[in-house]
Amino acid sequence: MNVRAPKGTADMLPDVARAWEYLTRTAQDLFSRYGYEPIYTPLFENTEVFTRGIGEATDIVSKEMYTFLDKGDRSLTLRPEGTASVVRAALEHSLVPQGSSAKLYYSGPMFRYERPQKGRMRQFWQIGVEVLGVAGPSADAEVIVLLVRFFEAVGIPAASMRLLVNSMGDEACRPAYRERISAYIRDHGEQLCEECNRRAVTNPLRAFDCKNPACVAVMAEAPLLRDSLCEECSAHYSTVKAHLDRLGIAYEEAPRLVRGLDYYTRTVFEVQVTEGLGSQNAIGGGGRYDRLMQEYGGPPTPGLGFALGFERTLLAMEAAGVSVPAPARADVYVARVDDSVSESVFTMTAALRDAGVVAELDHQARSLKSQFKQADRLAARLVVIVGPDELAVGEVTLRDMTSKDESRVAIGELVNAVRSRLG
Ligand code: HAM
Numbered sequence: 001m002n003v004r005a006p007k008g009t010a011d012m013l014p015d016v017a018r019a020w021e022y023l024t025r026t027a028q029d030l031f032s033r034y035g036y037e038p039i040y041t042p043l044f045e046n047t048e049v050f051t052r053g054i055g056e057a058t059d060i061v062s063k064e065m066y067t068f069l070d071k072g073d074r075s076l077t078l079r080p081e082g083t084a085s086v087v088r089a090a091l092e093h094s095l096v097p098q099g100s101s102a103k104l105y106y107s108g109p110m111f112r113y114e115r116p117q118k119g120r121m122r123q124f125w126q127i128g129v130e131v132l133g134v135a136g137p138s139a140d141a142e143v144i145v146l147l148v149r150f151f152e153a154v155g156i157p158a159a160s161m162r163l164l165v166n167s168m169g170d171e172a173c174r175p176a177y178r179e180r181i182s183a184y185i186r187d188h189g190e191q192l193c194e195e196c197n198r199r200a201v202t203n204p205l206r207a208f209d210c211k212n213p214a215c216v217a218v219m220a221e222a223p224l225l226r227d228s229l230c231e232e233c234s235a236h237y238s239t240v241k242a243h244l245d246r247l248g249i250a251y252e253e254a255p256r257l258v259r260g261l262d263y264y265t266r267t268v269f270e271v272q273v274t275e276g277l278g279s280q281n282a283i284g285g286g287g288r289y290d291r292l293m294q295e296y297g298g299p300p301t302p303g304l305g306f307a308l309g310f311e312r313t314l315l316a317m318e319a320a321g322v323s324v325p326a327p328a329r330a331d332v333y334v335a336r337v338d339d340s341v342s343e344s345v346f347t348m349t350a351a352l353r354d355a356g357v358v359a360e361l362d363h364q365a366r367s368l369k370s371q372f373k374q375a376d377r378l379a380a381r382l383v384v385i386v387g388p389d390e391l392a393v394g395e396v397t398l399r400d401m402t403s404k405d406e407s408r409v410a411i412g413e414l415v416n417a418v419r420s421r422l423g
Contacts, residue, residue: 008114008122010311019314019324020125024107026153027127031105034146036129039104041085043111047075052295053084055262057203064112078111083263083289083305086130091298098299101133119280119312128286128307132293135302137236140267140288141243147271147284147306148249154313155322156273156283164254165244165269166226167237168205171291173230174265178204180223188218208256211279224255233266240267263289267304273312276319283316284308330360331422333375337368337387345386348396348414355415357422375401382421384414 005011012020028038047067054061066078079085086104089095095102107127114120129146131139144163151161169177185192185200185207196207196215208219229237244251251269259268268287277283286306293301317324334349336342345361352359360378362371368385375383385397390408398417399406409417 006122008116010121010123015324016314018326019317020310022324023154023310023313024127027105027107027150030150030153031129031146034103034142036103036105039086039089039106040108041079041082041089041106043109044076044078045085045088047077049084049088049296050077050080053087053263053292054081055203057199057206058260058262059206060112060260064114066111066113080112081110081261082106082108082126082128082307083130083261083292083303086305087132087289087292087303088296090132090301091293091296096133096293096301099133101131103129103131105129117278117280119277119309119315121311125310126307127310128305130303130305132303133301134304135290137239137267138243140236140240140304141247143286143304143306144240144244144251144267144269145247145249147269147286147308150308151271151283151313151316154317156313156316156320158250160274160316160320161283162272162274163249163251163269164257164272165241165251165267166254166257167229167233167266168258168264168268168287169225169229169233170265173228173233174225177223177225177228180228181205181207184222191215191218203262205258206260208258209260219256226253226255236266259285259287263292263295265290269306271308273316273319276315277312280312282309283312328358328379328381330375330378330380331358332360332382332384332418333371333378333380334359334361334384334386335368335371335375336362337385339365340388341386341391344391344411348384348386348411351415352418355419357415357418382418384418 050065051061056062060080065080068076070076086106090102109123110126111123113122116122129143131143148163152158168174181204182200185196185204189197192215193210193212196210199207207215257268257270264287266288270282270285272281273283284306288304290302292303332352334345336345349359349361362374381401383399383401385399390396394411395408396411396414397406398409
């Protein structure tokens, strides 16, 4: 049997799992301060949720989805991202009746059949937020600020991040621009790769994302959507930027930032890091998707949000020399001098744990010497030494592992004595 995890997936061993929990806890604290509530949707959806939502001609839908038929011949897909599922759930449960709004956050694994490399996995983990029912540009600024504040909260220095912003226009101004880009691609067809030529028909704006140097050079001269925005989109974009200016959030306008999902309208943004990640340098991104709910047959409901990638955030933290705070594995180790006191050791450890102390004991009949070694490995600050003679008079010895001081404590006083010594 092959005991390796499938290509592009990784086991989250304790150090990484602890980092994931630290990031999700940080997100919960921060996001709830901004009024967001948790939501969890299934890891798989009816395939149509993604084909309709993300767009048939995107790389995600056309190349990267894990799609399968279940035993009832339904086409299901492992979620490649969270937005489509959250909007589907909001519609199904009428979470956003007309005139109301919802602010939601989520975290969990996403699945994309991509070529694995550093910072690019087939199963990766995201933390994200979605705001539904809010059209005003201050919400765009709030969401962008929240993403930046999250990265700051986990210790990524502002100097190593770049915030890119752009506007994708809306149904009033984008169709005409799309035609212009399509015509531009056709005019330069010979200089562009095969895929970009195909994109002239399927998804012309994606040509801005092509990594082929010849395509990059040609697209650098292409007309920009920024110059063709309708008045409403232009005003919306200006207000978003003005709000960011007000909070002193540094950003760069990136008029060729198109992002890989078709649902975006108006504001899009991405946070990239300058070190440690090579080409997979986008640690988070998002934008507005005012037509997505309607795409599913729901009422007009504006929306916006972001998602950040756990693996890339962790790489960025490592590059910045930030470590995840590690909780104590044991404040107290309860050591047994011989087997005659095993039962007392077991009940004393339980009493300490019930009192909220991180306590550990030996389950493997180790010698006293190796119990002390284990206490050191766990960085225990105190060791309770339980021996038959002391036990006979209702006492134990408490040893401070830093000062090496030892004192006798009555068993009935052990919890209080430990607590006061731990501070
Ligand atoms: P996305 O840009 O496709 O947006 O993904 C967000 C983040 O997930 C990326 O910035 C990256 O950090 C991480 N990520 C994406 N693919 C991979 C991968 N294969 N391996 C590791 N990390 C990856 C979305 O998913 C949108 N749903 C964001 C959004 C929310 N827009 C509006 N609301």
